[in-house]
Amino acid sequence: MYRYDEFDARFVKQRVEQYRGQVARRLSGEMTEDEFKPLRLQNGLYLQLHAYMLRVAIPYGTLNAVQMRKLAHIARTYDRGYGHFTTRQNIQYNWPKLEDSADILDALAEVEMHAIQTSGNCIRNTTADAYAGAAADEIEDPRVWCEIIRQWSTLHPEFAFLPRKFKIAVTGAAQDRAAIRVHDIGLAIKRNEAGEIGFEVLVGGGQGRTPMIAKKIRDFLPKDYLLSYLEAILRVYNMLGRRDNKYKARIKILVHETGTEELTRMIEEEWEALRRVTSIDIPPEEVKRIEAYFAPPAFETLADTNVAFEAKRFEDKAFAQWVRHNVKPHRVPGYVSVDISLKPVGGIPGDATDAQMDLIADLTDCYALESEIRVTHQQNLVLPHVKQSDLYALWQALAAAELATPNSGLISDIIACPGLDYCGLANARSIPVSQAISNRFADLEQQAHIGPLELKISGCINACGHHHVGHIGILGVDRKGEEHYQLTLGGRPDNEAAIGKITGPGFSADGIVDAVETVVRTYLNIRLSEAEPFIDCLSRVGADPFKERLYGEKAA
Amino acid sequence: MALIKNGTLAADIWHRYDDDTPLQADIPALVSLERWQAEREDILASTADIGVVLRADQHPDAITGDLPRLQVVALEFPAFTDGRAYSYARLLRERLGFEGEIRAIGNVLRDQYLFMQRTGFDAFEVKDGVTTRAFLAAIEEVDLYYQASADTAQTIWQRRHTTEDASAAAA
Missing domain, CATH: 3.30.413.10 (Sulfite Reductase Hemoprotein, domain 1)
Structure with a gap:
């Protein structure tokens, strides 16, 4: 991965000092909040509902173990012990203090990171395929x-x-x-x-x-x-x-x-x-x-399959299930990419504690070539280069820290924005809805049986939770002071990108969870076989059968 | 209003006329694009030094043919968050070859001074009481740039590959 040279390092250092001066002018009253706002924004600092929020750039979602440890350190020292990985492959801290913000940027600069242009009307962090290379x-x-x-x-x-x-x-x-x-x-x-x-x-x-x-x-x-x-x-x-x-x-x-x-x-x-x-x-x-800097790491020459790995997969059903969903093919024989799920059942999508970040850094040092980690736009992490033969040990360590939920690409692998729990723009909460759906579909066997299904939740029309491109999308709106949720079907973010269409009248916070279940049950009833994923089935039959089940015969 | 030019607070010899006031022959005149377009020949006949003020929604294409006769083009920032004039300044310098003064007017603050300077502005109308020192400090805070712009500063990309700087980078 890329490393700073003298110029990059000096530049970021200068930028931190410039920002430190701006904060001082703000705190002394020399600068108004209106004048300060675009400057703090271009350094990643937002003012949210309850506190400031600092968004740190993870360029194209690539970072290493040293940087991950620093992110853990920041979560522990300046926040409440966790961070939130975002759909733009960045990390957000929800509780930093304005007075600490320059020190946090200093800490980031020590490990060749910054928060420049993670906000404001400028060119933001460029994102990329999390499996690049x-x-x-x-x-x-x-x-x-x-x-x-x-x-x-x-x-x-x-x-x-x-x-x-x-x-x-x-x-x-x-x-x-x-x-x-x-x-x-x-x-x-x-x-x-x-x-x-x-x-x-x-x-x-x-x-x-x-x-x-x-x-x-x-x-x-x-x-x-x-x-x-x-x-x-x-x-x-x-x-x-x-x-x-x-x-x-x-x-x-x-x-x-x-x-x-x-x-x-x-x-x-x-x-x-x-x-x-x-x-x-x-x-x-x-x-x-x-x-x-992006030359391929030093891959060993390995056989296509590893005998010990195959044996473990045969013996340990839970391991096999994880491999099936969270392990991705690699271009080099004997290697794989590993999805680290930040979507435990009932958890907050994209959140990781300082201890989890530290553990991931340690495991990366042990098992991932060049200690490399990626952030995905689905709010998970990836270790891009892992030997098949190391998978079992890696899985055991991840599982012990609730980081091995075998749900990559399944219904509980939900994208959700921070919503009204944190965000000043939100109309409705996203996180509790996400947690309720995740709990409703807690049975991992059942999730696997349902198959690939991308569910995405936004707490307002700004769509940070990507609901427009969810196979199932949920949009929180404010209806006369009540949280209300619209349901969309058929969106997708891939080569055949499409915007999902609203099914009809919205639902209450409880009703939306039932509605999702209705959609899923309908799909299970009408799919041709397990080999027909939800999104394919939907494009074959259209939305009407789903609407009938959601609203009764008349609505469709 | 005070004027920062060549790194110092300068007396502003230019007068910004509104569209109805007659021009005085001995006072350098800044006029609106509308007035310039309506009274071009009269203005040229009545006064020697002319500058045109462009609002943020007025593209420099409107004065391309007039540039040899203009000493100043003043570009307006109605709010510092309106960045159109940065593009206009670069077009004036890099594409249209304008060598006269490009003046930033409107909401001109020290925190945008670096961007303005790099895109080709060389004069800055600032609020009275603003210290030049603050503006000059602002461009010293960050003096490394990756990308090329309208200024002549060497970019990081160039410096990495020139011998003297390259050995510093390796150190």
């Missing part, structure tokens, strides 16, 4: 270009005050596991007919109150031109994106109102002009330098 279907590791985007976008002087926040996601694999079609810019690495590597460029995806699937504006961009092309997109957006209404300020609205064809023409024209006059693109020797 490990997945069997990968064309090229997307993290090289994610790191280049990280450096380019960091304190970019032209794009610090965009109309609205801006999110970029990159995948290097055939299967999109980074939800690139619901990002402001989605990039998919591809190979053209001449065998060259480049990017398919998608623009204008997003969720929130106006969900949209991104439109393709370029089929193939040679990779050396990525930054000038991004600069062209951002410049057009910065100048033309709406600033009169924050709900219409994302680039998806600009794409929608201008038309994909016309906006593409403007972006291409800007790009041509940019390339003629200035040298925005990263120098080739610098690309090489960054690439070197």
Whole structure:
């Protein structure tokens, strides 16, 4: 993975000191809260319902054991002993003090981390396939270009005050596991007919109150031109994106109102002009330098299957169940990627305690090549490079710390936003609903029997819980002072990305759990076989059979 | 209003005219884009030094052909959170080759000074009583940049591969 050199380290240190000065000016009253707000936001500090919240960037979801230990230390020292991993592959702390915030950033800088641009109307942390560098279907590791985007976008002087926040996601694999079609810019690495590597460029995806699937504006961009092309997109957006209404300020609205064809023409024209006059693109020797950090780890030459591992899988049913759901194929024989579930039955999705983080760091040192860890946009963790032969020992240690729930991709692997328990924007609580559903489907055998099913919950229309792209989506709304939940079906974040459709009238907090169960029972009744996952069954039969069961014959 | 230019608080010799006040020949004039477009020839005849003020919704394309006759282009920040003028400044410097003064007006604060300077602004209208020291300190707080912009500063990406800096980075 990438490591800071002298320049990166000095830069982050300068930034911390600058922020320390700003906090001091705020605390002394020299600066108003209005003036301070965008500055703290660009350093990751939000003001939430009950306290400040600090969002720490985990660039493209990649971190190592040393960094994980520091995150545990921060949770223990400056928070209440836990952190929350987010759908943007970051971590949030819910209870830091303003007075401590510069010290926390200092602690992060010690391990080559920061909170720059994790908030505010600027280019946010770039996200990527959590299995980058490990997945069997990968064309090229997307993290090289994610790191280049990280450096380019960091304190970019032209794009610090965009109309609205801006999110970029990159995948290097055939299967999109980074939800690139619901990002402001989605990039998919591809190979053209001449065998060259480049990017398919998608623009204008997003969720929130106006969900949209991104439109393709370029089929193939040679990779050396990525930054000038991004600069062209951002410049057009910065100048033309709406600033009169924050709900219409994302680039998806600009794409929608201008038309994909016309906006593409403007972006291409800007790009041509940019390339003629200035040298925005990263120098080739610098690309090489960054690439070197992402060279594959030193894999051993191993057999495709490990006999001891197969034996354990045969003997230990619980282990076999975990392997079935939480262990993913790797491109190198004898290796696998391991999903560490942060979704224990009845738990809070994405939360990890300081002790769990420390344990994961220790296990990573023992069992994961180069001590590497990933954060997934499903709010779980991944150890990307683990030997099959180490799986049993790793599983036992994870299980002892409630980190081995075998539910990756199943109904209790829920994405949920913090909701009204923490968030100042929320209309309804998300976490208790998530916990109730997780408890309702607590039987892991039953979950496995139901099969792959992505359930996602947002506590308000801003859709941080990705409900629009949940196979089953739940949206919390406020109805005359009561928490109320709408149900959507058929959303998906992958290659065939789609926005889920509302089934009909919403439900109470208890009613929504019953409604989910009704949907699942209906599916089990009408699926062709266990080999037809929920989402396939839904697209075969449509929503009507589900609506009939939810609301009675008339509604459908 | 005070003006920061070349790193010091400077006397502002320019007068910002409203659209109805007659121009005086001996006073350098800042006029709105509307007035400039309506009275171009009269303005050129009546006074030697001219600058045009662009609002945040007025793109510099509107004055491309006039740039050789302008000493100043003033770009407005109606609020510091409105970042359109950063793009306009870069276009003026890098694409349109404007070498005159690009002045930041409106909600100009020290915390955006670095961004303004890097995108091509070289004059800053600030509230009276603001100290230049605070602004100058603001650009010394962070003096390392990854990406190229309208300034001539060497980027981190360049410095990593020049001999002197590269050995420092390796140290």
